[in-house]
Amino acid sequence: MTKTRSRNKVGARIKELRLRNGLTQEKFALMIGLNRSYLADIEKGNRNFGFDTLERIVKGFDISLEEFFEGF
Structure with a gap:
């Protein structure tokens, strides 16, 4: 899997979970302490973003990393 494809899959998963939880980008970004445009x-x-950022995002959904990467 290429870097861009990996980033696209992770980004799509974040968006899917955010929408499933009824959160706007603005609200979710505020919850986890990120800038909305960065999110x-x-x-x-x-x-590109680091593991610490991914950890903040995953914790914001109140799920484990394993749950986040289910189906990858």
């Missing part, structure tokens, strides 16, 4: 870039697969 938007992650969801689009346009941004």
Whole structure:
């Protein structure tokens, strides 16, 4: 899997979970302490980000990393 494809899949998963939880980008970004435009870039697969950021995102959904990556 290429880097871009991996970023796109992770971004799509974040967006899917965010929408499933009825959260706007703005509200979710505020909840987890990220800038909304930074979150938007992650969801689009346009941004590299570190494990610490992924951990904040996953904790914001109150799920485990294993649950986040189910089906990858």
